[in-house]
Amino acid sequence: MRRTLAIALAGALALWADAALAEAYRLGPESPPSPRRVVTLGPSLTELVVELGAGARLVGVSRFDDAEAVRAVRRVGGLVDPSPEAILRLRPDLLLVTPGVGDRATIERLAALGVPVLVVPLESLQDILAAIDHVAQALGVVERGAKLRAAIEARIAAVRARAAGRPPVRALVVFGWQPLVVAGPGSYADELLRIVGGENAAAELRGPFPSVPAERALGLAAERIVDATFGYEARLEIPGWEGRLVSARSQALARPGPRVVEALEDLLRLLHGDRTTSAVPEKEESP
Amino acid sequence: MSQLAAPRAAALGARRFSVGRTAAILGALTLLLAILFALGALAGAEPLDLGRALSDPHSLDARILFGLRLPRLVLAAIVGIGLAAAGAAYQALLRNPLADPFLLGVSGGAALGGTLALALGATVFSTALGLGVVSLAAAVGAALATLLAFVAGMRNGRLDPVRTLLSGVIFNSFAASVVTLLKTLVSPETAQRLLFWLTGSIGYESATTLALAGAAILAATALLARQGHALNLLALGDEGAASLGVDLARLRATVFFASSLIVGIAVSLTGLVAFVGLLVPHLLRLAFGPDNRMLIPASALGGASFLVAADLGARLLFPLFGTELPAGALTALAGGPFFLFLFLRRQVV
Numbered sequence: 001m002r003r004t005l006a007i008a009l010a011g012a013l014a015l016w017a018d019a020a021l022a023e024a025y026r027l028g029p030e031s032p033p034s035p036r037r038v039v040t041l042g043p044s045l046t047e048l049v050v051e052l053g054a055g056a057r058l059v060g061v062s063r064f065d066d067a068e069a070v071r072a073v074r075r076v077g078g079l080v081d082p083s084p085e086a087i088l089r090l091r092p093d094l095l096l097v098t099p100g101v102g103d104r105a106t107i108e109r110l111a112a113l114g115v116p117v118l119v120v121p122l123e124s125l126q127d128i129l130a131a132i133d134h135v136a137q138a139l140g141v142v143e144r145g146a147k148l149r150a151a152i153e154a155r156i157a158a159v160r161a162r163a164a165g166r167p168p169v170r171a172l173v174v175f176g177w178q179p180l181v182v183a184g185p186g187s188y189a190d191e192l193l194r195i196v197g198g199e200n201a202a203a204e205l206r207g208p209f210p211s212v213p214a215e216r217a218l219g220l221a222a223e224r225i226v227d228a229t230f231g232y233e234a235r236l237e238i239p240g241w242e243g244r245l246v247s248a249r250s251q252a253l254a255r256p257g258p259r260v261v262e263a264l265e266d267l268l269r270l271l272h273g274d275r276t277t278s279a280v281p282e283k284e285e286s287p
Numbered sequence: 288m289s290q291l292a293a294p295r296a297a298a299l300g301a302r303r304f305s306v307g308r309t310a311a312i313l314g315a316l317t318l319l320l321a322i323l324f325a326l327g328a329l330a331g332a333e334p335l336d337l338g339r340a341l342s343d344p345h346s347l348d349a350r351i352l353f354g355l356r357l358p359r360l361v362l363a364a365i366v367g368i369g370l371a372a373a374g375a376a377y378q379a380l381l382r383n384p385l386a387d388p389f390l391l392g393v394s395g396g397a398a399l400g401g402t403l404a405l406a407l408g409a410t411v412f413s414t415a416l417g418l419g420v421v422s423l424a425a426a427v428g429a430a431l432a433t434l435l436a437f438v439a440g441m442r443n444g445r446l447d448p449v450r451t452l453l454s455g456v457i458f459n460s461f462a463a464s465v466v467t468l469l470k471t472l473v474s475p476e477t478a479q480r481l482l483f484w485l486t487g488s489i490g491y492e493s494a495t496t497l498a499l500a501g502a503a504i505l506a507a508t509a510l511l512a513r514q515g516h517a518l519n520l521l522a523l524g525d526e527g528a529a530s531l532g533v534d535l536a537r538l539r540a541t542v543f544f545a546s547s548l549i550v551g552i553a554v555s556l557t558g559l560v561a562f563v564g565l566l567v568p569h570l571l572r573l574a575f576g577p578d579n580r581m582l583i584p585a586s587a588l589g590g591a592s593f594l595v596a597a598d599l600g601a602r603l604l605f606p607l608f609g610t611e612l613p614a615g616a617l618t619a620l621a622g623g624p625f626f627l628f629l630f631l632r633r634q635v636v
Contacts, residue, residue, distance in 0.1 A: 063609040078610045080483045084355050084491075085332040086605065088347065109491040113354040 024120045024134040028111030031118070034140035035094035039087055041079055041103070044122050044257025045096045046070055048131060051148055051258045054139050060090045079103065084110055094138055098122050122256045125191055129153070132258065148258070155261040156195065159268055163197035169271040172201040172222035175209065175254060176229060177236040180217055184210040188256045189228070196268040198224075214238050224271055228253050246270040309581040316588035320364070323595045327360045328352060332605040361497050363489045363598040363614065364591040366557050367567075369504040369549035371590020374564025375571075375583045376511045379518035380542045381448035387565040388550045391455035392432030394561070395462025397554045398485050400428020405481055406469045422555035429554045430547050432458055437543055445525055446539055487560035487615020489598045500552050507545040508587050514541055515580035522577075560597075560615040562622025563590050569625070593618070 039060035040046045046061050046069075055069045060076040074090065077083040080103045087095065087110060095117045097107055111117045118138050120131045129149055136145020171193055173183035183189035183200065187208035190200045201222035202210065212220075218240055225241055228248040235245075250266040252259035329335060333351060340348035370388065377386040404424035435458060440451025470478045492500070517538050520528040529535055553560070567589040571582060597614040605611055 075609050077605070081488070081611045081613065083332045083602070083605045083611050085351055085602065088351055088355065089333040091347065105490045105492070109354065109358075113350045 024118065024130065027108060027117040027119065029114055029116050031094045031116035031138055035092075035116070035138065037090065037092045038094045038096065038139070039076060039090055039092040040065075040096045041076070041082055042096075042098050042122070043067065044255050044259075045098070045120065045131075045135070048135050048258045049096070049139070052132075052136055052139055052141050052144050054141060057139070059092060060087060082106060088113060088115065092116075094118065096120060096135065096138075124188060124256065125156075125195075125260065128256055128258065128260055152258065152261060156264065159261065159264045160195055163195065163268060163272070166197050166272055168197055168199045169224055170201045170222050171198040171224040171226060171271055172217065172220060173226045173228050173248075173253070176211075177233045179211045180214055180236065181209055181211050182217065183228075184208050189253055192253065192260070192264055192267055193271075196264055196271055198267065198271050226253075226267070226270055230254075304578045304580060309584075312575055312581060312585055313588060316585055316592065320588055320592045320595065323592050323599070324360055324364070327363075327595050327599040328356050330599060331356060331602040332611070355491070358491055358494070358497060359489050359598055360595055361501070362492055362556060363594040365497065365501045365504050366489075366553045366560060367563055367590035367592070367594030368508055368587040369553050369590075370560065370563040371567040371586040371593070372508040372511050372583050373546035373549045374590075375568035375579065375586040376514065376518065376542050376546055377564070378568055379521060379579050379582075380539065381446075381451055382522065383448045383452060384569065385565070386448070386452060387562070388433070388546060389559065389561060389564065390452060390459070392436045392458040392462075393429045393455075393550050393554065394559050395459035396428035396430070396432025396435075397425040397559060398428070398466050399432075399462040401425035401485065401558075402466045402469045402481060403428075425558070426551035426555035430551050432462070433543070433547050433550065437539075483613060485559050486613040487558040487618070488611075488613035489557055489560075489594070489601070492556060496556075500556060504549050504552055507548045508583075510541060510545045512580075512583045512587070514538060515578070515583050518542075518579040518583075558613075558615060560594065561619040562625070563593055563618055566618070566622045566625050567593050597621075 036057055037059045038049060038054065038057045040049060040058065041062050043062070043065050046058065046065050046067055049055060049058055050067065050069045058070055058073050060074045061070050062082070063075045063078055065073075065075075074086070076086040076090070079098075082103060084106050092115055095107075095110065095115050097103070097117060097119055099119050099121055107117060107119070118134065120134055121127045122131055129152070132145050132149045132152070136142050136148070139145075173189040173193065175181045175183065175189075182202045182205070183193070184202050184205045184207050185200065190203070190208070193200050201220040202212070205212065214236065218238060223244060225245050226248050227235065227245060229235075230248070230251055248266055248270065250259065250262045252263035253266065329337060331351070335351055335356075336346075336348045337352070339346045340352040343349060344353075373388050374386070377388060377391065378384055380386070401421045401424055404421045432455070436451050436455040437446070439454035440447050442450060470481070517528070517533045520531050520533050521535075521538070523531070525535060568582060568586045571585050571589050575581060575585060594614065597617040600617050601612045601614050
């Protein structure tokens, strides 16, 4: 009996591990060694291309792209609802996307019509580092990719070192106020919290984005509540949270991508009220 | 004929069934569909050079026309044919102008099936889960929900239209609550994708899928059209129709199974494209009269035109919204006010 259970557990774990380590994959024809016309569906992918020094090769981006570097680049629609005609017309020699359910048929059809596609998972820190390698290789800038990856890893290590030795801060990251949605276990923000010496107050909740009743949230006894709604939502007044609320500045906190260090430094400042950067629990900050 | 009945008969006279008139109506609707289909092939989010598309199969224009536009148009036409024919048949079977496949619990059932698959799949299989399983689960959910509405609607061996519709509406609300519950299990991103899928959108299917779905929906629609005469007699009530030789049990079973097949396929391919089954038969009934022998095939053609036009609209509106609106949003946009209009009319009549 115990043996059966162990085998079943191992099987389940293998399945889980398989799902957790989603690999990047290609669809459609091979892209040229150094693609000149790149389309991205996702701001993080755009940022990655720009960071790799290939921003000038971008010919199309999603409508959610807000980076200054791609302000004049053509929009080809949303992430789940891109316009395949607009993409095809741009004659891309590389299309970068994240895996998804909604747009799967569209992306597969574009690949079948001759668009080289690279599908890159971007949900965790590990994904980001792997994505740098994959995208750099696809763009033919492997060396630059290695440098970028090393730089990001070094800066993450530096943040880790700055956080080490400080008493852990019990924190809650809020992504929505009505309903109250927080960063649960397994989310990207949860991963970042741990790096900066935080302890996720929502660690016992279920799922990456649990929705919590306000009184339960109060019971989580967070020392810092990080408002990561970036001013899109009116704040819910929760008694007892006064003085513990801080506002995240970096949207990278909600967007796994190459700006991970920016998100980490923001969190570090917010959690520890760092002396090197002058951050304090506040009221007045705007996104 | 009494004096009172005479004007009414005269009014009906213009709408009396004749093969010639039906052929003319169906011919005109076919022409409309052909025109919209051609427009749909020529216009879209991007300009298209038809000459180059036809002469050079490797050109960008050929890929846009044959790889992107035509498959979508065919899918829109197939789904439109089926949903509108099923709507017309349900309205006749239930003797209720508000009957629509989606009101009979289909939208709730499909949403519930799809969400269940997505919620379970998202936690167990991550994103490796394709849309296929979700679609299949939605189709099964849709079929089960319709079955539930019909079983709940049966009383003493008779199908009570109001009970049937009410069961469908209640089930839809119930399913919507469960879907809300299930949404807490998936990430906001998955929830957003689910929402998009549920809104109903015309996407891309392989030629084989299109051929199989098209054959099945056309066959089921032909079967529904063959019931036109019996459905006409049903307007006299169950006893009246039975006394004129209509096999009620068989008629119900035929309409139910043919429509369920259609709706299951449609939902699995395009999600919930709302109001086609309601809007199109009513428009055509207002224009050409209620004879089901004409109305069911006419609705099929009209439904195809309606969805082809909605898909064209979705692509043409791309520059305006910066995104492709799901076709289901456009049909609901047209259908919502019309639904209200029907309600108001019913109060007056």
